[in-house]
Amino acid sequence: DVKVTQSSRYLVKRTGEKVFLECVQDMDHENMFWYRQDPGLGLRLIYFSYDVKMKEKGDIPEGYSVSREKKERFSLILESASTNQTSMYLCASTAPLVQPQHFGDGTRLSIL
Amino acid sequence: AQSVSQHNHHVILSEAASLELGCNYSYGGTVNLFWYVQYPGQHLQLLLKYFSGDPLVKGIKGFEAEFIKSKFSFNLRKPSVQWSDTAEYFCAVYGSGNTGKLIFGQGTTLQVKP
Numbered sequence: 250d251v252k253v254t255q256s257s258r259y260l261v262k263r264t265g266e267k268v269f270l271e272c273v274q275d276m277d278h279e280n281m282f283w284y285r286q287d288p289g290l291g292l293r294l295i296y297f298s299y300d301v302k303m304k305e306k307g308d309i310p311e312g313y314s315v316s317r318e319k320k321e322r323f324s325l326i327l328e329s330a331s332t333n334q335t336s337m338y339l340c341a342s343t344a345p346l347v348q349p350q351h352f353g354d355g356t357r358l359s360i361l
Numbered sequence: 362a363q364s365v366s367q368h369n370h371h372v373i374l375s376e377a378a379s380l381e382l383g384c385n386y387s388y389g390g391t392v393n394l395f396w397y398v399q400y401p402g403q404h405l406q407l408l409l410k411y412f413s414g415d416p417l418v419k420g421i422k423g424f425e426a427e428f429i430k431s432k433f434s435f436n437l438r439k440p441s442v443q444w445s446d447t448a449e450y451f452c453a454v455y456g457s458g459n460t461g462k463l464i465f466g467q468g469t470t471l472q473v474k475p
Contacts, residue, residue: 253404282462282463284465289370289467289468290467291367291451291465291466291467291468292451292465292468293465294462294463297462307462339404339405341405347393347412347455349395349407349410350463352397352404352405352406353404354403354404355404
């Protein structure tokens, strides 16, 4: 069974801090994704990566960056956290082509 | 741009009632469709998927969905809900030609009263 592990379930940070969210998958999947989930808005794609060192912007990339140095790990970086980035962040991975995505448990991030 | 619309944002049902959650998508080409469920405190998990073939798709836990191409719809159904079906449900679509991005609807919160 695919396992997608996010480093923290809950995180509290301060405005202006640089925040790292980590995600690791154990199925050698090429594609990895970062979403944020907000009530009434569903899941919105922030960034995705289809290979090591490759990244593409999703629908809401502003204020975020990503890093994929190894195939199994995909990091989301909030360069300078702001209160409007308080949200649930979900990581997902999938094999190439149109396969179902597998999700981690999510990180609930609060920016004070 | 592709989009997915879920019309019901919050649904409240009693146990044993029948369920139908609406999902419409905007893409006109070949589509691959999914329903995901998120139980309280848990990760999103796949309920069912449609890639091709029989437009009536059966998933886990007694759920099914029907792909109606002419209506751009992929509604989720269950004949008799249980309290344990209380969760948030998301419809999602891959369009052919995109880069593997999954487009999600806004989600529907289902509350089942015992």
